[in-house]
Amino acid sequence: MPNDNIVVSLKVPSLAKYGGIVRDAVYGVALRAGLSVEDSEDLRLAIGEAFTNAIQYSYEEERADKHVDIICNTANGQLEVIIKDYGRGFTEEDKPESNKVGIGLGITFMQSLMDDVRIESALGKGTSIYMIKKISPKL
Amino acid sequence: MPNDNIVVSLKVPSLAKYGGIVRDAVYGVALRAGLSVEDSEDLRLAIGEAFTNAIQYSYEEERADKHVDIICNTANGQLEVIIKDYGRGFTEEDKPESNKVGIGLGITFMQSLMDDVRIESALGKGTSIYMIKKISPKL
Amino acid sequence: MSLSLQIKVREEKNIPIIDLIGEIDVYTYPQFSEVINKVIHDNHFNIIVNMENVKYIDSTGLGVLASSANKIAPNNGVMHVICAQSHIKKIFIVSGLLEKNFKLYDNEAEAISSVS
């Protein structure tokens, strides 16, 4: 169904403990969109990394009163997942200090696991990560 | 944290196969809100019944282009979950014919498992089911 | 997470056992309905439904069970349901089905010895 445009969206508070819900929901959408279990696991990790960054960097601390949006679009043989935070944002020149446990793997993981990753970020406005995984026809 | 107002919302297409994602997400929110495993399982079923009704009755058939909203609010020691569809709606006098497999248990289950259930429905506009489960302090 | 319900049918001492794994809901109940109707069509009136590995069942799944139980009732058939998990048992209790031709068991051995 190449022209079936399916949209699933999820909004959670900017709190670390909601990561599991986000990852499970996106994994479930991926399976239903026709991604293989392996590709869906890859997406689970990529989404997990983007959510972690939203939690660790968008505000100084976890915020129950702020939120993160996750939007999944299935159309034209691919699944696009967008993770949006409304926090500080970053540029090459102006980045929050890497968290002590960060080993610079988050964005690397996203890029190596997804077919395409695009980052839109504006200081003071927030960050949106667009990730695309192609739906390969089942063998 | 009685005044911590946590909001989680989810929007899925009006398709039967998204039920699992809805139930798992609401179950996850319930655990995080401090509900016991047993109460969270009750909520899983109540939400499942409300979602099933949205799928079976709001339109003549499943619709990828229509959607169901699920909104979870945690505040004042209770979790409220709202399921909204934008379909035909119903009144005591004007109801869609009960589905062949329906045995009139859906709303009964919701009422017996939740602390409070309120139904708002308007013909041609849709149906919203408000369900409340109190968060009992852990023993 | 598996998307589809897994269903297997086997026989023990001539009694059909339907093993269900996964979730029975508005998406998957038609599969379950098809399988159980076939079993009844083969003239089995005592049926064991093994729900030990069922994570979720709602009124759509109970509806399939209830209408199947109605079909076997004229032949004194009984729907024998194995379910170990308390939240699944609770659903059967709340549903009122246990007042009809339904029996619940904690495990397969119990069910088989009761039926045969």
Add this chain to the structure above:
Amino acid sequence: MSLSLQIKVREEKNIPIIDLIGEIDVYTYPQFSEVINKVIHDNHFNIIVNMENVKYIDSTGLGVLASSANKIAPNNGVMHVICAQSHIKKIFIVSGLLEKNFKLYDNEAEAISSVS
């Protein structure tokens, strides 16, 4: 679904084994970090981390492992990781950690016989 990571520490042939069950992410990694730091503080330089029952680990969990591996490196310590599932193995491969003082095993017997 369990909300918190479950962690147990035991010893086999004087080698500490950290059993992890659940998900290691931005929410749960501090628990893991605390436990592994305690083990290192007790002067163990060869550590087995059993991830057979880990459903998910991301860069926060790998960060804990990487910094622990750095701490034991001066004593020729090695981080021995048991992981059976392919999607967890893949994360270790992509991370580049296997080029450092890390070793992967398919099961506990393999890990123990290699360390002792």
